Amino acid sequence: MRVLIVEDDPLHRAWLGEAVRAALPECREVVEATDGAEGEARAREMPDAHVVMDLQMQPRTGIDAARTIWRERPSTRILFWSNYSDEAYVRGVSRIVPPGAAYGYVLKSASGERLRLALRGIFVENQCVIDGEVRGTQQKSTAHAVALSEAEYEVLIDIALGLTDRAIAARRGLSLRSVQNRLQAIYDKLGVHAPEGQEGLYNLRGRAVSVAVLRRLLNRNTLERAEADLAEWSARRQR
Amino acid sequence: MRVLIVEDDPLHRAWLGEAVRAALPECREVVEATDGAEGEARAREMPDAHVVMDLQMQPRTGIDAARTIWRERPSTRILFWSNYSDEAYVRGVSRIVPPGAAYGYVLKSASGERLRLALRGIFVENQCVIDGEVRGTQQKSTAHAVALSEAEYEVLIDIALGLTDRAIAARRGLSLRSVQNRLQAIYDKLGVHAPEGQEGLYNLRGRAVSVAVLRRLLNRNTLERAEADLAEWSARRQR
DNA sequence: AGGCGGCCTGCGGGTTCCCGCAAGGGATGC
DNA sequence: GCATCCCTTGCGGGAACCCGCAGGCCGCCT
Numbered sequence: 001m002r003v004l005i006v007e008d009d010p011l012h013r014a015w016l017g018e019a020v021r022a023a024l025p026e027c028r029e030v031v032e033a034t035d036g037a038e039g040e041a042r043a044r045e046m047p048d049a050h051v052v053m054d055l056q057m058q059p060r061t062g063i064d065a066a067r068t069i070w071r072e073r074p075s076t077r078i079l080f081w082s083n084y085s086d087e088a089y090v091r092g093v094s095r096i097v098p099p100g101a102a103y104g105y106v107l108k109s110a111s112g113e114r115l116r117l118a119l120r121g122i123f124v125e126n127q128c129v130i131d132g133e134v135r136g137t138q139q140k141s142t143a144h145a146v147a148l149s150e151a152e153y154e155v156l157i158d159i160a161l162g163l164t165d166r167a168i169a170a171r172r173g174l175s176l177r178s179v180q181n182r183l184q185a186i187y188d189k190l191g192v193h194a195p196e197g198q199e200g201l202y203n204l205r206g207r208a209v210s211v212a213v214l215r216r217l218l219n220r221n222t223l224e225r226a227e228a229d230l231a232e233w234s235a236r237r238q239r
Numbered sequence: 240m241r242v243l244i245v246e247d248d249p250l251h252r253a254w255l256g257e258a259v260r261a262a263l264p265e266c267r268e269v270v271e272a273t274d275g276a277e278g279e280a281r282a283r284e285m286p287d288a289h290v291v292m293d294l295q296m297q298p299r300t301g302i303d304a305a306r307t308i309w310r311e312r313p314s315t316r317i318l319f320w321s322n323y324s325d326e327a328y329v330r331g332v333s334r335i336v337p338p339g340a341a342y343g344y345v346l347k348s349a350s351g352e353r354l355r356l357a358l359r360g361i362f363v364e365n366q367c368v369i370d371g372e373v374r375g376t377q378q379k380s381t382a383h384a385v386a387l388s389e390a391e392y393e394v395l396i397d398i399a400l401g402l403t404d405r406a407i408a409a410r411r412g413l414s415l416r417s418v419q420n421r422l423q424a425i426y427d428k429l430g431v432h433a434p435e436g437q438e439g440l441y442n443l444r445g446r447a448v449s450v451a452v453l454r455r456l457l458n459r460n461t462l463e464r465a466e467a468d469l470a471e472w473s474a475r476r477q478r
Numbered sequence: 479a480g481g482c483g484g485c486c487t488g489c490g491g492g493t494t495c496c497c498g499c500a501a502g503g504g505a506t507g508c
Numbered sequence: 509g510c511a512t513c514c515c516t517t518g519c520g521g522g523a524a525c526c527c528g529c530a531g532g533c534c535g536c537c538t
Contacts, residue, residue: 175486416518
């Protein structure tokens with residue numbers, strides 16, 4: 001067994017290396033990478049490696065790296081080790097896990113014992129290990145009536161990018177009115193309407209984005225990736 | 240001399256404690272706090288302490304803590320030790336430094352030697368020590384013609400909160416048209432206009448916020464604080 | 479079959495946004 | 509004094525947004 005660690009913080013990287021060696025004595029080799037891009041390269045050289053990865057990295061995030069790693073080798077087992085359980089991250093991860101892949105999501109604030117269990121669970125027993133807190137936001141994100149559907153989430157991203165209704169309609173293959181219907185649903189679910197007696201206070205479109213950021217549905221990484229997707233779509237559409 | 244460390248990550252906290260003791264042998268006591276609120280409390284008990292503080296903390300950020308510490312004792316010397324040099328953070332800090340106070344801003348990625356120099360410079364020599372990278376974004380943020388003025392920045396925050404033109408006008412004591420002028424300036428400076436041949440692509444208002452987030456002019460913390468300010472203003476205005 | 483709920487779509491109109499045009503102040507400089 | 513620059517304000521109009529109403533399609537239930 002070989003393990004690849006991708007983590008930009010030197011202190012955390014060193015500590016993680018120790019934890020991996022201690023939890024997995026059967027591990028022959030531990031390789032460390034200091035950012036997403038290097039992680040992808042190392043993973044390419046180690047076709048049998050398991051991966052432990054941070055999510056917040058500059059400039060390529062853990063999600064970016066995981067996506068390419070999984071695209072090249074969908075059976076790779078990846079343990080995400082992150083500071084936060086924001087819905088933006090949880091959604092980001094669950095969007096890219098290949099069907100059937102074993103993965104994990106453990107918070108950095110979790111105890112060493114929990115990390116140890118996750119390491120063994122994923123890499124040895126081939127099971128999925130998700131921290132309780134993460135599980136919580138995961139369920140919250142699929143609980144009906146409060147949560148946004150995937151279709152609505154897409155439109156939310158589009159307005160966060162600053163697209164017009166018309167542009168969204170073109171991009172998503174919908175009519176203008178359908179886009180607006182989705183927007184209504186988003187406004188309702190996010191509860192962006194101004195309180196009693198303050199009617200003209202909010203621009204609902206902008207307010208929705210604001211609330212989404214505050215509720216951690218959206219973050220800078222989400223936007224950055226969406227921006228890249230948009231650029232690609234926009235180029236393709238030019239011809 | 241006494242030093243207060245405010246840092247939520249245990250690894251970083253421990254390492255920082257060592258660095259402080261090594262750099263400042265004349266330091267009699269090192270106290271550690273694990274989040275912003277505790278930091279404020281400890282600072283209150285140590286009326287002579289210097290402070291080393293992380294910026295990203297939950298739920299009270301380093302900026303929140305620094306603000307109350309400085310309000311109670313404006314001469315406190317604070318060294319901010321942060322992962323990022325985002326304009327949002329730099330602006331956030333420079334908005335709250337009391338006139339004449341000695342402070343510092345050092346990146347976590349900087350070498351131990353740079354941290355040592357900063358610690359001695361601020362706490363012993365009473366000078367300001369700002370990392371080169373931070374200095375860079377600081378200058379970028381005040382370089383004319385590309386950068387937003389303070390007035391424009393306020394309006395940017397308002398649209399990021401999802402306010403209407405009318406609401407912004409009421410809040411900032413301006414006419415509707417003036418608000419729109421500020422918006423124009425923001426649109427120009429952020430360069431949000433769609434490329435040639437894609438005229439209806441962007442909703443400029445939303446696009447401006449998007450670009451601002453991508454350029455790190457705004458982040459979640461900025462928004463959170465702005466939201467609190469807005470709520471307070473809104474309550475005051477009700478009567 | 480018929481009814482029901484969900485999603486998509488067109489129409490219409492009230493409101494808000496985006497912005498060109500133009501007129502009024504201060505502030506500064508020669 | 510006058511010119512110049514910057515910021516503010518009003519007016520007006522075209523475009524985009526928000527949204528109620530109503531009709532159509534599809535799958536599901538009894």
